[in-house]
Amino acid sequence: MIEYAALLAGAFAAAAISGSAGFGGALLLLPLLTHVVGVNAAVPLLTIAQLVGNMSRVAFGFRDIRWRPVLLFLSSALPAAALGAWWFAALPKALMVRGMGFAILIFVALKLRGLTFTPSPRLLLIGGAVVGLLSGLVGSAGLLGAAIFLSLNLPPVAYVASEATTAVAMHLVKWIVYDAAIDLGSGFWPLAAAMSIAMIAGTWAGKRAIERLPVVQFRLLIAGLLAITAVQMIVTG
Template structure:
């Protein structure tokens, strides 16, 4: 490994640690914030599948750390929509116009926070509604690497907080990421370089997930929701400016 490659790996590892820590605390957001970093280091077409490989360990560790609080029926309904749409999006990645889609998502995410503030007590969605949530998330995630904030208002409106929210959201996302991996492989995007760097970043993601788990147990539900909304606005701004 050259000095340049080692420097790139160290930079990516540091960013991956932050990804896992943020995701463990807020239940989302690390992938959205890490995508610009990976894009700068590796280019967008490599960054998206590499981010997915990295998120396997990040989400898997969050599922394990919160396994006692998982809501399995919700995960099943989400996967019913997420798996086929993630496969379709993964196959489209090589040809999709990503710029307009990212800006549309930015408007949506900021709008979600405004809506939540204007409607503090929204109607609780039913379990089956998460099939549609999963379908939209699967397609967007396959094209952009991560749209975790897209699911936030629905999981929060369902009443999940802290460990139940973090673990359930991570398990739902894991079904999506595994489907994307299969699609990227079929589309020749899952190269040896992607797999090598993804595996090398696994220790950093596991360490970040462990550190985040220790933090989230010390904050209240109100602070937790505020952190999530701050992350939504930050993700929306990043999408709008094209990062």
Template sequence: MQQALQVIAVVAATFGTAALSAVAGFGGGVLLLPVFLAVLGTRDAVAVLTVAQLASNGSRVWFNRRDVDRRLVGIFAIGAVPAAAGGALLFATAPLPALTRLIGVFLLAMVVWRRWKPHAARLDDTAFAAVGAASGFGSALVGSVGPMVAPFFLARGLLRGAYIGTEAASAVVMHLTKLIVFGAAAVLTASSALIGLALTPASMAGAWAGKNIVDRLPTHVFVLVVETGLITSGLLLLVTGG
């Protein structure tokens, strides 16, 4: 009975966070991570999250494919791919208590960052590639960095579908890189890959639902939900990690 309830909770969380991400372009991964941590443990949680986020972001790319800024995705990838690979290798060997606390600190930092810098200056291509590098490295260690990089995509003048699709395409590049390294380092096991794939329909359905309500949900409501979840999860991980 308990296992069935856990499955229902994970599927529901996957659907809900995918829908929220499709509306605001970020936040789904960091809200889903605490659910996976509670059910799967630190290392498996990040591996499964990577598979689930690949499906969620891939769906958002498809639903907004006509608006994706492919050039910007390429610039982001120049920094993101090698940094994501390096971060994934570090993740594979880092001690679990340290990773748990790192994720807790990161979730709290997300809230501070969003409040301190809700808008970002428009960066040139070189600086944007550096943002890609920081994002790739951070994503490999903590699963998702969407709320931190979102302002930089918005600062490039991307709106609605262009913003959602371009940010998602950049995330797909990072997640693919991480999965290759996780697989080579035996972090991505057959069971964790199957769990992530099993959640793909929920991710795709959530992305589709979010696409259909993107003009209806007030952004401030979404941000409030995200920040409340981040603070709660971050504090719990800092207290229980170890």
């Protein structure tokens, strides 16, 4: 019971971190998830929690979605996400934990280097495939997806809603594969619902906190925590 309470607190904190630092919350939650529920259920749980958050963003800005870049991105992202999710279900779990660790380190390095892209249809197709595959394998590749859609120079609401639309579609495809390939047990959905509520509350708290915190230093702190966590996952598997 204490572990599950810690998991809900972690979900709240992860959403608050994403809401204030702009990245890192989902990846920081992964090690806690793998410790409490095991790697087999960790990524599917993270997928459901992220699905809830992104659906709210889609609903908020539905009229501003830019469908052409969204559909270009998804044309490669959806099959890649299904492939990544299938690989996740099939590969040895110790290998997957180490893969998550390496992915976190790469995302942190890209974030600290100020990841940017030049917009083009080719970027959307190639980027969609990479983001989809990584999302299926390690649960989250939001940093790369965000960088790709930021390069399109969309208005703020259009950017948020369009990127969230791609995330919702990928999470749904991943969930279909996870549900078919992994036995998640009877306790999965109650925990997923509780985590979703905790993350909604955390998102609200993060948006409030960003008004009071030195954001640059906070982002560096989160990047450091992610790097330490990633190294631990790589070493221990």
